[in-house]
Amino acid sequence: MSAQLDQVTANTDPDSQETKEWLDALAAVLEQEGPERAHYLMERLIDLARQSGSDIPFSANTAYVNTIPAHLEVHCPGNLEYEEKLRSWMRWNAMAMVVKANRVDGDLGGHLSSFASLANMLGIGFNHFWKAPSENHGGDLLYIQGHSSPGVYARAFLEGRLSEEQLTHYRREVDGKGLSSYPHPKLMPNFWQFPTVSMGLGPLMAIYQARFLKYLHARSIADTTDRKVWAFCGDGEMDEPESLGAIGMAAREKLDNLVIVVNCNLQRLDGPVRGNGKIIQELEADFRGAGWNVVKVIWGPGWDALLKQDKDGILRKVMMETLDGEYQNYKAKDGAYVRKHFFGKHPKLLEMVANMTDDDIWRLTRGGHDPHKIYAAFKVAQEHKGQPTVLLVKTIKGFGMGKHGEARNTAHNTKKLTDEAVREMRDRYSIPIPDDKLADIPFYKPADDAPEIKYLHERRAALGGYLPARRMQADEKLTVPPLSAFQNVLDATAEGREVSSTQTYVRILTTLLKDPSVGPRIVPVLVDESRTFGMEGLFRQVGIFNQQGQLYEPVDKDQVMYYREDKAGQILQEGINEAGGMSSWIAAATSYSTNNRVMIPFYTYYSMFGMQRIGDLVWAAADMRARGFLMGGTAGRTTLNGEGLQHEDGHSHLFAAAVPNCMPYDPTFGHELAVIIQDGMRRMVEKQEDVFYYITIMNENYPHPGIKPGQEEGILKGMYLLHEGDKKAKQRVQLIGSGTILRESIFAQELLLKDWNIAADVWSAPSLTLVARDGQDAERWNLVNPTKEQRVPYVTQLLKDTSGPIVATTDYMRAFAEQIRAFIPKDRTYRVLGTDGFGRSDTRAALREFFEVNRYYITVAALKSLAEEGKIDAKVVEQAVVKYGLNANKPNPVTQ
Numbered sequence: 089m090s091a092q093l094d095q096v097t098a099n100t101d102p103d104s105q106e107t108k109e110w111l112d113a114l115a116a117v118l119e120q121e122g123p124e125r126a127h128y129l130m131e132r133l134i135d136l137a138r139q140s141g142s143d144i145p146f147s148a149n150t151a152y153v154n155t156i157p158a159h160l161e162v163h164c165p166g167n168l169e170y171e172e173k174l175r176s177w178m179r180w181n182a183m184a185m186v187v188k189a190n191r192v193d194g195d196l197g198g199h200l201s202s203f204a205s206l207a208n209m210l211g212i213g214f215n216h217f218w219k220a221p222s223e224n225h226g227g228d229l230l231y232i233q234g235h236s237s238p239g240v241y242a243r244a245f246l247e248g249r250l251s252e253e254q255l256t257h258y259r260r261e262v263d264g265k266g267l268s269s270y271p272h273p274k275l276m277p278n279f280w281q282f283p284t285v286s287m288g289l290g291p292l293m294a295i296y297q298a299r300f301l302k303y304l305h306a307r308s309i310a311d312t313t314d315r316k317v318w319a320f321c322g323d324g325e326m327d328e329p330e331s332l333g334a335i336g337m338a339a340r341e342k343l344d345n346l347v348i349v350v351n352c353n354l355q356r357l358d359g360p361v362r363g364n365g366k367i368i369q370e371l372e373a374d375f376r377g378a379g380w381n382v383v384k385v386i387w388g389p390g391w392d393a394l395l396k397q398d399k400d401g402i403l404r405k406v407m408m409e410t411l412d413g414e415y416q417n418y419k420a421k422d423g424a425y426v427r428k429h430f431f432g433k434h435p436k437l438l439e440m441v442a443n444m445t446d447d448d449i450w451r452l453t454r455g456g457h458d459p460h461k462i463y464a465a466f467k468v469a470q471e472h473k474g475q476p477t478v479l480l481v482k483t484i485k486g487f488g489m490g491k492h493g494e495a496r497n498t499a500h501n502t503k504k505l506t507d508e509a510v511r512e513m514r515d516r517y518s519i520p521i522p523d524d525k526l527a528d529i530p531f532y533k534p535a536d537d538a539p540e541i542k543y544l545h546e547r548r549a550a551l552g553g554y555l556p557a558r559r560m561q562a563d564e565k566l567t568v569p570p571l572s573a574f575q576n577v578l579d580a581t582a583e584g585r586e587v588s589s590t591q592t593y594v595r596i597l598t599t600l601l602k603d604p605s606v607g608p609r610i611v612p613v614l615v616d617e618s619r620t621f622g623m624e625g626l627f628r629q630v631g632i633f634n635q636q637g638q639l640y641e642p643v644d645k646d647q648v649m650y651y652r653e654d655k656a657g658q659i660l661q662e663g664i665n666e667a668g669g670m671s672s673w674i675a676a677a678t679s680y681s682t683n684n685r686v687m688i689p690f691y692t693y694y695s696m697f698g699m700q701r702i703g704d705l706v707w708a709a710a711d712m713r714a715r716g717f718l719m720g721g722t723a724g725r726t727t728l729n730g731e732g733l734q735h736e737d738g739h740s741h742l743f744a745a746a747v748p749n750c751m752p753y754d755p756t757f758g759h760e761l762a763v764i765i766q767d768g769m770r771r772m773v774e775k776q777e778d779v780f781y782y783i784t785i786m787n788e789n790y791p792h793p794g795i796k797p798g799q800e801e802g803i804l805k806g807m808y809l810l811h812e813g814d815k816k817a818k819q820r821v822q823l824i825g826s827g828t829i830l831r832e833s834i835f836a837q838e839l840l841l842k843d844w845n846i847a848a849d850v851w852s853a854p855s856l857t858l859v860a861r862d863g864q865d866a867e868r869w870n871l872v873n874p875t876k877e878q879r880v881p882y883v884t885q886l887l888k889d890t891s892g893p894i895v896a897t898t899d900y901m902r903a904f905a906e907q908i909r910a911f912i913p914k915d916r917t918y919r920v921l922g923t924d925g926f927g928r929s930d931t932r933a934a935l936r937e938f939f940e941v942n943r944y945y946i947t948v949a950a951l952k953s954l955a956e957e958g959k960i961d962a963k964v965v966e967q968a969v970v971k972y973g974l975n976a977n978k979p980n981p982v983t984q
Contacts, residue, residue, distance in 0.1 A: 203239030288328025324356025339379030580794030695720025724899030736927025893953030
C-alpha cells in the first residue's frame with residue numbers, strides 16, 4: 089500500500105520519506121491488529137488535526153474497488169455447477185416467455201435485461217439466504233426489482249409452482265391463465281408479496297416495513313428478531329426522490345434488519361445513468377453519509393490478480409477516473425476495444441495484460457456476475473448489526489444477450505429477438521434444444537428427478553419453503569366491538585354543545601384503544617399534525633414508538649398531555665412526511681399477510697396533503713390488498729378557513745373514487761362516522777376482506793343529531809333520508825349533501841319553507857362514490873342480462889317515489905356529485921353545486937359564498953330548478969337572488 093501511494097503522490101509530496109514511515113506504521117497496524125484498530129487510529133488523528141484548526145475535507149467515498157478484499161471473501165458453499173445450470177435455464181425461459189409473448193402480439197411488452205443483469209444475485213439469495221415463513225421463522229420479506237419478474241417466474245416454473253401454460257400467457261391475464269407484468273399481489277395474491285413498480289416505491293416501502301418489524305417486536309406482538317427485509321432496485325431507479333428520501337430515517341432507527349441491493353448496471357431506460365460520472369460512487373456517498381453500512385461489489389475474480397499486481401496504484405487510479413459512459417462502451421464492444429481504450433490509458437496497464445488474449449480480457453467480469461463475491465456480500469449484509477446495509481453491485485445490463493442487447497442503450501426495451509439471437513443465446517447457455525425447434529422458442533424444463541432440479545428443491549426446503557409467496561389471510565381471529573360500544577358518539581350532542589367530526593373520530597379511536605381484543609392492534613399513524621386534530625391526548629395514553637425510548641425530559645412534562653416517547657409506544661409519529669406516514673400505514677395494513685398478525689392502522693393527515701401527494705402509494709396499497717383507515721382531516725375546500733390555496737381539498741374524493749377497493753366516505757355526523765368505522769373493522773378484521781377506507785373528517789364544530797333506528801344500512805350504502813320536509817307544502821324539492829355542506833342543505837330546507845313555502849327532503853350522502861358504484865354495477869348487469877329482471881340502482885329506488893327537482897351540494901368539485909347523475913330518475917331535474925376552482929384563505933362563510941355552495945345558493949338552485957320545470961315563475965328566482973344578496977355579476981369562481 090505504501091509503495092502505491094509513494095508512486096502516485098511522488099510529484100506532490102514534500103517529504104516522501106516521512107510519508108513512507110507513516111504508511112509503513114499503518115500497514116503494520118493493519119497486519120498485526122486488524123482494520124478496526126487502524127480505523128480507530130486514523131479517526132483519532134483526523135479528529136486531532138481538526139481540533140487544531142486544520143481544514144481537512146470530508147469524503148464519504150472509498151476507492152473504486154470491492155469493499156470486501158479477496159482474501160476476506162467467504163465463498164459460496166453451494167453446488168456452483170448446478171446453480172450455473174439452473175441460472176442458464178432460468179435465463180432461457182425468461183427470454184422465451186417475453187419473446188414468445190411479443191411474437192403473438194408485439195405490443196405486449198416485457199423486459200429481458202434487468203433479470204439478465206441480476207440473475208446471480210437472485211440465485212444466491214433464493215438458494216442460500218431468504219427464508220420462507222415457517223413455524224420457527226416469520227420469513228424474510230422481498231421487494232424484487234419490478235422489471236425482473238420474468239426471471240422470478242422462470243424460477244418458479246422450474247420449481248413446478250407455475251405451469252407452461254401460465255408462462256405462455258405472460259402479460260395476458262384477462263382469461264385468468266396468465267402472469268402479471270410486474271409484481272402485483274392484487275393479480276397474483278398467492279405469489280407476490282409487494283408491488284415494486286412504480287419505481288422508487290420499493291426502497292421507500294422497504295425502509296418503513298423494516299421499521300414496522302421493529303415496532304411489532306418492541307410491542308411483543310411478534311418475534312421479528314431474525315427476519316430481514318431485502319429490497320432490490322436499479323441504479324436508475326435511485327433518481328426517484330422516494331428511493332433516497334427515507335435513508336436517513338433508516339440509519340437513525342438503526343434498521344439492521346434491512347438490506348437494499350442496488351443493481352448498478354449503469355443504465356436506465358434510455359441510456360447511461362451517469363454517463364459523465366460514477367453512480368456507484370455517488371450512491372456510496374449518499375448512503376455512507378446518511379449512516380449506512382455500504383458494501384461495493386464492483387469487480388469479478390479475474391480482476392483480483394491484476395489488482396494484486398497494481399503496486400503503483402495506476403490501475404486503481406484509472407478505475408476511479410474512468411466514467412460510467414466509458415464502462416458501458418467497454419461491455420458493448422469486445423476485448424480488443426477494452427485493451428485499447430481502458431488498459432491503453434497507461435503503458436504499465438498494457439504491460440500488465442500483455443500476456444492476456446483479447447478473449448481473456450473480455451472474460452474480466454463485473455462483480456455482480458460472480459457467485460462467490462455476491463455470496464460474500466450477502467453474508468456481510470445478513471450478519472451486520474447496528475446499521476442498515478446497502479449493496480452497490482456492478483453488473484451488465486442485458487448480460488448474456490450479446491450484441492443484440494448487452495450493455496446497449498436499447499437493452500431495457502428489447503423484447504423481440506431474431507432467430508439468430510435466440511440461437512446464440514441457446515449456444516451460450518448450452519440449452520439442449522435442437523435447431524428444428526428453435527423457431528418455436530420452447531421452454532426448457534428437465535425431468536423432476538434431474539439432480540439440478542432436486543438441488544433446487546432441497547435448497548428451498550432448507551430455507552423453509554418457496555419464495556416469493558404471499559399469505560392471503562391471517563390465522564388469528566380478533567373480535568370487533570359492537571356498534572353500541574360507541575354510544576357516546578351515536579347519541580345526539582347535548583343541547584347547546586357543538587363538536588367537530590374530528591373530535592368524534594378521536595372519541596371512537598380512544599374507545600378502540602381501550603378494547604381488550606383490538607386495542608393493542610390499533611396503529612395510530614401521525615405526520616406531525618396531532619395537535620391540529622386534537623389527538624395529543626394519545627401521546628400520554630399510548631406513547632410514541634421510539635426504539636431508544638425517551639432519553640430527554642420533554643419540555644411539556646408538567647402538562648397532562650406531554651410528548652411521551654416510549655420503546656413500546658403505539659403511535660407511529662412520522663414528522664412532516666406524508667409519504668413516510670403512508671409507507672408505515674401500508675406496512676401495518678398488510679401485516680395480516682406479511683406477519684400473520686392483524687393490525688388496524690389509522691393514518692390521520694391533512695386531506696389536501698393526502699391523496700394527491702401519496703397517490704402512487706395509495707395505488708400500491710390497493711395492489712397489496714391493504715386493510716385499514718385513511719383519515720383525511722380538515723377536508724373539503726371551505727372548511728379549513730385561513731390556510732389558503734394549497735391547504736384546501738376539493739378533489740381528494742375524486743382520487744379515492746378511482747381506486748376500486750378503496751371505500752370512500754364523507755360523513756357529517758358522529759353517528760355516521762361510528763357506523764362506518766365499526767362496519768369497516770368488521771369487514772377488514774373479522775371477515776378479512778381486502779378493502780381499505782378513506783374517510784374525511786372536519787374541524788368545524790356543530791350539533792350532532794344522533795342516530796335513528798334503521799339508518800345504519802343507508803349510511804353504509806352511501807345515502808339515506810335525514811330530514812323529511814313538511815308534507816303540507818304545495819311544492820317539494822330534494823336536497824342531497826355530505827360533509828359539512830350537508831348542514832348548508834339543512835339550512836336551505838328551512839329557508840325554502842320559511843321564505844317560499846316549499847318543502848325539502850334532506851338526504852345525507854356519506855358516500856356518493858359508493859352510490860355511483862352501485863348504480864354502475866346495476867347498469868352493467870342490465871346491459872349483459874337484457875332478458876332478465878332489470879336491477880334498479882339504490883339511489884333510483886330512494887328517489888323514485890319522491891317529487892320535485894334534486895339539488896346535490898358538496899365541498900368538492902362538481903364531478904364528485906355528478907357521479908350519480910345517470911341513476912337519478914329520468915324525469916327529474918338534477919342540479920349539482922360544488923367547489924371547482926382554486927382554494928383561498930377566508931372565513932368559512934365567505935368561502936362558501938365565493939364557491940356558491942352556501943344555503944342561499946342551494947335555495948336559489950332549488951328555486952331555479954322548479955322554475956325550469958314550470959312549477960314556479962322565474963321571477964321568484966330573481967326575487968330570491970335579490971333577497972339573499974347574491975351578486976349576479978360575480979365572476980365564476982373557477983376562473984378566479
